[in-house]
Amino acid sequence: MEKILEFKGITKTFPGVKALDDINLDLYKGEVHVILGENGAGKSTLMKILAGAYTPDLGEVILDGNKKMERYSPILSEEAGIRMIYQELNLIPELSIQDNIFLGHELKKGVFLDRKKMYKHTKQLLQSLNIDENPRKLVKDLSIAYQQMIEIVRALSSDAKVLVFDEPTSSLTSVEIKELFEMIRKLKKLGVGMFYISHRLEEVFEIGDRVTIMRDGVCVRTENVENITMNEIVEGIAGRKIENLYPHVRKPCGKKLLEISNLTGKRFKNINIEVHAGEIVGLSGLVGAGRSEIARAVFGIDDYADGEVFVDGNKLPKNSTAKAVDSGLCLLPENRKEEGLALSMSVEKNMTIAALNNLLVNNRLLRRETLDYVEKLSIATPTIDRLVNFLSGGTQQKVVVAKWLMTKSKVFIFDEPTRGIDVGAKTDIYELMDMLLEQGAAIIMISSDLPEVLGMSDRIYVICQGEIAGEFEADKVDQNTILQYAFGQQKKEETN
Numbered sequence: 001m002e003k004i005l006e007f008k009g010i011t012k013t014f015p016g017v018k019a020l021d022d023i024n025l026d027l028y029k030g031e032v033h034v035i036l037g038e039n040g041a042g043k044s045t046l047m048k049i050l051a052g053a054y055t056p057d058l059g060e061v062i063l064d065g066n067k068k069m070e071r072y073s074p075i076l077s078e079e080a081g082i083r084m085i086y087q088e089l090n091l092i093p094e095l096s097i098q099d100n101i102f103l104g105h106e107l108k109k110g111v112f113l114d115r116k117k118m119y120k121h122t123k124q125l126l127q128s129l130n131i132d133e134n135p136r137k138l139v140k141d142l143s144i145a146y147q148q149m150i151e152i153v154r155a156l157s158s159d160a161k162v163l164v165f166d167e168p169t170s171s172l173t174s175v176e177i178k179e180l181f182e183m184i185r186k187l188k189k190l191g192v193g194m195f196y197i198s199h200r201l202e203e204v205f206e207i208g209d210r211v212t213i214m215r216d217g218v219c220v221r222t223e224n225v226e227n228i229t230m231n232e233i234v235e236g237i238a239g240r241k242i243e244n245l246y247p248h249v250r251k252p253c254g255k256k257l258l259e260i261s262n263l264t265g266k267r268f269k270n271i272n273i274e275v276h277a278g279e280i281v282g283l284s285g286l287v288g289a290g291r292s293e294i295a296r297a298v299f300g301i302d303d304y305a306d307g308e309v310f311v312d313g314n315k316l317p318k319n320s321t322a323k324a325v326d327s328g329l330c331l332l333p334e335n336r337k338e339e340g341l342a343l344s345m346s347v348e349k350n351m352t353i354a355a356l357n358n359l360l361v362n363n364r365l366l367r368r369e370t371l372d373y374v375e376k377l378s379i380a381t382p383t384i385d386r387l388v389n390f391l392s393g394g395t396q397q398k399v400v401v402a403k404w405l406m407t408k409s410k411v412f413i414f415d416e417p418t419r420g421i422d423v424g425a426k427t428d429i430y431e432l433m434d435m436l437l438e439q440g441a442a443i444i445m446i447s448s449d450l451p452e453v454l455g456m457s458d459r460i461y462v463i464c465q466g467e468i469a470g471e472f473e474a475d476k477v478d479q480n481t482i483l484q485y486a487f488g489q490q491k492k493e494e495t496n
């Protein structure tokens, strides 16, 4: 097989962090090379060098077997046929789908933009991925999942030789993932080489040809996929044995802490959900089913037309997150960059800001607690004074989780709590959830990760097009049944 790319002895240091340490790695034509590793291991940094965003301190990148990259710049990388699909979305929200896709390589008729042609091209590209959207729709009106798909479409709109997917599926659900994989298989046949970064380990076996595990800026193992097992992968990433991925212990639960009664809003209808102390209730469903919208309404971010919300027996007023927090409710939002974090503030500030709002606290104690959580969740930061902006994607997510854990709330709504989080930290977060339950809390977990919903919930509600399509005891239901309800192939009356 033909080698199209090689990293040779790549080393990169940031203040206080050796992000990459003598990386040697290659990529063949038509190959999917999966890169795994804990949060902060250096995966994105390596790919950003390839994209020309960073220059390595040492080492080189060789293209097509003999062409050394002389300089690192986004333009040179793009000219070499290297395309990135980043973990964090990179679209311009105020522009339409088609304008985003053709940004930087607009089609022109004379000196004018050829909008008609761009519309047609975009429509075709979208259709080839089964995305039924109007190319003129503004990106800000799309769900995160669709925005992610648009990024992929954009990367494909021009000739690509090497594609890098940096956690492309972290906000997609099973159907969309299937479509993405189909597209990847097509690209393989066309000879495109792909690096594929993911924290969803089952994907390795579905799409990967080779796999490399990174830890602390070093490649610890590269293997053909058929020569490695799931257990070896988990152990390689976490650096320890993990006996039980889903440590949740199901116990009889206590009093009702959250009641959502007949809630009806713009994108959901007649939602009735109860959550008790000591219980995790999973909300499953397709992306766009309305789960996050329900959470936002309950927490007081969005308005709703009808219905009531009670926390520990007290009715919550509409539209007041402050009152929601006061009454002991908290929401960990799915879109951490926009809603959960202040990027230009330190790890400590971010983690303590919510706790400061509703408690009379002692700063020294709070700092100690911050350090405690940094350790408990293995948050990869040199100090708690580091600006959150400089942390890896998954590490930022851990900071959001820690922030809400520190508020000592009674009812937690976690919206995709482990998205982008490495397997070791996932189990850490699950263990923290169980700890919260021990202390008498109640949890709603919105998750698109089916094994996670099944493994961690006591009860599961499946949401389909803004309505509850089914309610299940988690230990009496399987993935397929949940999917059927999520797709609306089952009627409400048939639920158990």
Ligand SMILES: Nc1ncnc2c1ncn2[C@@H]1O[C@H](COP(=O)(O)OP(=O)(O)OP(=O)(O)O)[C@@H](O)[C@H]1O
Pocket: 014, 015, 017, 018, 019, 037, 038, 039, 040, 041, 042, 043, 044, 045, 046, 087, 380, 390, 391, 392, 393, 394, 395, 420, 422
């Ligand atoms: N621009 C930067 N300035 C300072 N430190 C950085 C910068 N970019 C990355 N780092 C640090 O380099 C290390 C590697 O980060 P990187 O983003 O490559 O991790 P990752 O493997 O992609 O993690 P994740 O799975 O969370 O996405 C981390 O410790 C991170 O904090």
Ligand SMILES: [Mg+2]
Pocket: 043, 044, 045, 087, 166, 392, 393, 394
């Ligand atoms: Mg990353």
